[in-house]
Amino acid sequence: xxxxxxxxxxxxxxxxxxxxxxxTTISLVGTFVFGLLLGxxxxxxxxxxxxxxxxxxxxIATFVNVFRAIPFIILILxxxxxxxxxxxxxxxxxxxxPALILAAAPFYGRLVEIALKEVDKGVVEAAKAMGSSxxxxxxxxxxxxxxxxxxxxxxxxxxxxxxxxAMAGAIGAGGLGSYAYYTGFQRKIFEIVLVxxxxxxxxxxxxxxxxxxxxxxxxxx
Amino acid sequence: MISIxxxxxxxxxxxxxxxxVDDLTLDIEAGEIFGxxxxxxxxxxxxxRLLNRxxxxxxxxxxxxxxDMMQLNTKRLREARQDIGMIFQHFNLLWxxxxxxxxxxxxxxxxxxxxxxxxRVKELIKLVGLEGREKAYPSQLSGGQKxxxxxxxxxxxxxxxxxxxxxxxxxxxxxxxxxxxxxVDINKKLGLTIVLITHEMNVIRKxxxxxxxxxxxxxxxxxxVYHVFREPQHEVTKRFIGEVLExxxxxxxxxxxxxxxxxxxxxxxxxxxxxxxxxxxISNIAKKFSIEVNIxxxxxxxxxxxxxxxxxxxxxxxRREIDDVLSYIKDADVVVEVVRDDT
Numbered sequence: 435x436x437x438x439x440x441x442x443x444x445x446x447x448x449x450x451x452x453x454x455x456x457x458t459t460i461s462l463v464g465t466f467v468f469g470l471l472l473g474x475x476x477x478x479x480x481x482x483x484x485x486x487x488x489x490x491x492x493x494i495a496t497f498v499n500v501f502r503a504i505p506f507i508i509l510i511l512x513x514x515x516x517x518x519x520x521x522x523x524x525x526x527x528x529x530x531x532p533a534l535i536l537a538a539a540p541f542y543g544r545l546v547e548i549a550l551k552e553v554d555k556g557v558v559e560a561a562k563a564m565g566s567s568x569x570x571x572x573x574x575x576x577x578x579x580x581x582x583x584x585x586x587x588x589x590x591x592x593x594x595x596x597x598x599x600a601m602a603g604a605i606g607a608g609g610l611g612s613y614a615y616y617t618g619f620q621r622k623i624f625e626i627v628l629v630x631x632x633x634x635x636x637x638x639x640x641x642x643x644x645x646x647x648x649x650x651x652x653x654x655x
Numbered sequence: 656m657i658s659i660x661x662x663x664x665x666x667x668x669x670x671x672x673x674x675x676v677d678d679l680t681l682d683i684e685a686g687e688i689f690g691x692x693x694x695x696x697x698x699x700x701x702x703x704r705l706l707n708r709x710x711x712x713x714x715x716x717x718x719x720x721x722x723d724m725m726q727l728n729t730k731r732l733r734e735a736r737q738d739i740g741m742i743f744q745h746f747n748l749l750w751x752x753x754x755x756x757x758x759x760x761x762x763x764x765x766x767x768x769x770x771x772x773x774x775r776v777k778e779l780i781k782l783v784g785l786e787g788r789e790k791a792y793p794s795q796l797s798g799g800q801k802x803x804x805x806x807x808x809x810x811x812x813x814x815x816x817x818x819x820x821x822x823x824x825x826x827x828x829x830x831x832x833x834x835x836x837x838x839v840d841i842n843k844k845l846g847l848t849i850v851l852i853t854h855e856m857n858v859i860r861k862x863x864x865x866x867x868x869x870x871x872x873x874x875x876x877x878x879x880v881y882h883v884f885r886e887p888q889h890e891v892t893k894r895f896i897g898e899v900l901e902x903x904x905x906x907x908x909x910x911x912x913x914x915x916x917x918x919x920x921x922x923x924x925x926x927x928x929x930x931x932x933x934x935x936x937i938s939n940i941a942k943k944f945s946i947e948v949n950i951x952x953x954x955x956x957x958x959x960x961x962x963x964x965x966x967x968x969x970x971x972x973x974r975r976e977i978d979d980v981l982s983y984i985k986d987a988d989v990v991v992e993v994v995r996d997d998t
Contacts, residue, residue, distance in 0.1 A: 554745075554747065556743055556745055556747035557747050557748070557749055559709060559743075559747065560741070560743060560747035560748075560808075561760075561764075562709060562736070563707055563709060563736060563739070563741040563818075564736060564737065564741075564760065564761040564764050564808075564812075565732075565733040565734060565735070565736035565737040565761075565764055565765070566733070566764045567733060567764075570763075570764060574760070574763065575749065578749070578751045578752075579749060579750065579751055581751065652751070654750055654751055654792040654793075654794060655750050655794055
């Protein structure tokens, strides 16, 4: 079998790669914000937490568990009506964002919760003893002290997100997944599938490398 | 400085409740180093956390520096806490911050402007002797240095009160010593009141003025350290003092010692009760009297108020001169008891 790359259009490939980057980065930002919020709320409302509250903790935990349980491909379909209202269309990279964030944020939220639980309780106690407000405990103690774990958690989440964007691509969101499926697989041009795979692996490696680098750099333990 | 009345803390665990602190009434004066000693589970750690309301008391009242701690709302409580420093057994430093950033943390909480903050941090670093380690992260510091950072941080907002929760329990004896010296130093320099929780009688003996002994949530004995050492009333206190003096086995070992000593002269047991001349007593005897002094056994310890303990000596020489020596010792406010007379 010989490889024939003549069907591979460079401009299409670049556009698809850009779309994948776009979807991953924007949804990663959204995931970071919402995941952090969910994780903090899970941690703070937990038993012996600063805002200990069984009911709120239960509601958030249920929300997180439900959305983590739904397979991503089904979640996109399920969200079509919401997406249409929010984005105005169900096709293209923008349309994939709500589903991507809703799938990844609960996952990241759990990672955030675990990271926060690793923060030494004594340090939180010391901050309280100094007269620190809850906001300062969150922003000056909890988040900085758990930063390496928050970053490595975000790296793991980013890699799942890249996988999700490819899946979303297969049902019309664009990006490398879409290019591999519609242009490559359906027209039986194996070379395009191959090139897309290689590109996705490279993107994953880039994210992994950056994440590991930052995480190591900020860890002073 | 601190006035505690009927303080109580009960925890509900499953169906039964545990009373960690039980009807505790105590007064702590300004400028003193007040020790609270107890075995683990005695409630001393809970007690110290009730003072700044890290734990909410179930009942009772706490007055600190004229403030009724129980009446403070969240905001006022935070302000009050800025005037109460606290140090911990495991230091509780932020690993993500350097020495100077850790020390600056309480100043950030108190919203001190950056310029003043930097100046204050410099002062504090000098006070606790950490010059040259400003940029080091906690992971690069030794245990003693970490506790120095902890102390500097606790003192940052010029508190009038310092709470120490087992502050030396994670340190080796030598480091413990240097940290205790530092605490005494700041107590004198800044006139700071210190409440110190520990399970080591040695810590109490070395630096405390007064002590409260806790057992099962109650204060079973309180008084100035010297008196408590000399006349311990409660079983727990006696056990703690025994750890320092190794009392109790006294008579048994004394017999063993006596068996091996030639039966000449007199053997006397001296009980030291804290007079200042103790250090020179034996050498003074040797200088003033033409008598031979053998030290047979001794269990002596120093407290903030003077020497406490027993010393067994043998006096060999002229009978009358030996009696002179004994009355000389009595005059130095040391209790003398002749254990064997072979003159």
